[in-house]
Amino acid sequence: MTERGPGQPSDRSALYVFAVCDAPDPAVFAGLPGVAAGEPLRLLRFGALTAIVQSVRAADFTDEVWQARMSDRDELERYARAHHDVVSAAAASCPTVPLPLATLYHGEGRARQALLDETVRFSTAMERTAGHSEWGVKVYAADAPVPGPSAAPLRPETPAGRSRPAPGAGLAYLERKRGVQARREQRHEDALRLAETVDAAFGNLAAAGRRLRLHAPELVGEGRVQVLNATYLVAEHRGAELQALTRSLRDATGAGIDISGPWVPYSFVGEV
Numbered sequence: 001m002t003e004r005g006p007g008q009p010s011d012r013s014a015l016y017v018f019a020v021c022d023a024p025d026p027a028v029f030a031g032l033p034g035v036a037a038g039e040p041l042r043l044l045r046f047g048a049l050t051a052i053v054q055s056v057r058a059a060d061f062t063d064e065v066w067q068a069r070m071s072d073r074d075e076l077e078r079y080a081r082a083h084h085d086v087v088s089a090a091a092a093s094c095p096t097v098p099l100p101l102a103t104l105y106h107g108e109g110r111a112r113q114a115l116l117d118e119t120v121r122f123s124t125a126m127e128r129t130a131g132h133s134e135w136g137v138k139v140y141a142a143d144a145p146v147p148g149p150s151a152a153p154l155r156p157e158t159p160a161g162r163s164r165p166a167p168g169a170g171l172a173y174l175e176r177k178r179g180v181q182a183r184r185e186q187r188h189e190d191a192l193r194l195a196e197t198v199d200a201a202f203g204n205l206a207a208a209g210r211r212l213r214l215h216a217p218e219l220v221g222e223g224r225v226q227v228l229n230a231t232y233l234v235a236e237h238r239g240a241e242l243q244a245l246t247r248s249l250r251d252a253t254g255a256g257i258d259i260s261g262p263w264v265p266y267s268f269v270g271e272v
Contacts, residue, residue: 133262139228140256206232
């Protein structure tokens with residue numbers, strides 16, 4: 001639960017929570033600024049678990065201020081990177097459940113109680129993701145241009161100055177148009193088959209997987225068609241296998257396959 005309101009006194013503090021961990025080493029957070037310069041990162045114990053927290057000015061996280069920050073790409077990236085750096089440091093130390101960006105509570109007592117209420121979910125998520133990393137996989141097929149139906153050839157002009165289609169031109173035009181449509185449908189079926197093939201191969205290697213919304217054509221680049229955008233939860237000791245599988249699938253399918261990772265498994269801690 002994130003507690004924000006329409007306005008807070010400028011001198012009032014709030015508690016920003018980055019992640020929940022099993023038994024983090026405080027030393028891994030040394031030198032990390034978090035999201036509030038000058039305020040140290042610290043550990044907040046609740047039950048058998050520990051949260052990584054930082055005191056922040058409540059006025060910096062009101063709904064109005066946060067919405068303005070979300071619309072500023074540079075500012076949002078700065079906060080996202082600061083948040084991710086803390087989560088990554090925690091995950092390198094022990095099993096970790098990352099919390100969403102700008103998870104905020106008004107005071108330690110409220111934070112501790114809210115986190116205690118979620119203890120079972122946190123413990124289940126840690127058990128599921130411990131020793132695993134998240135890998136992103138994007139698959140592209142070549143975007144072969146589809147020719148449009150050609151215009152029907154015309155006879156030389158008649159004495160009246162008018163032209164007429166050659167005999168059978170209408171039928172030829174319809175056949176070409178049907179051919180274009182058939183090729184489009186075939187490419188669509190090939191794309192679906194490629195996505196299923198790659199997803200199944202990575203799914204056999206991964207502990208879990210999620211298929212995400214495909215990127216818009218303008219984001220993937222001219223001449224590329226994205227057919228799969230997915231993320232997989234993979235045991236850390238199988239990272240080399242995943243990369244070898246990627247190379248094998250590229251060779252076998254001729255598709256463009258981009259992988260990214262390993263990452264903290266953000267995508268797989270909210271499903272428990």
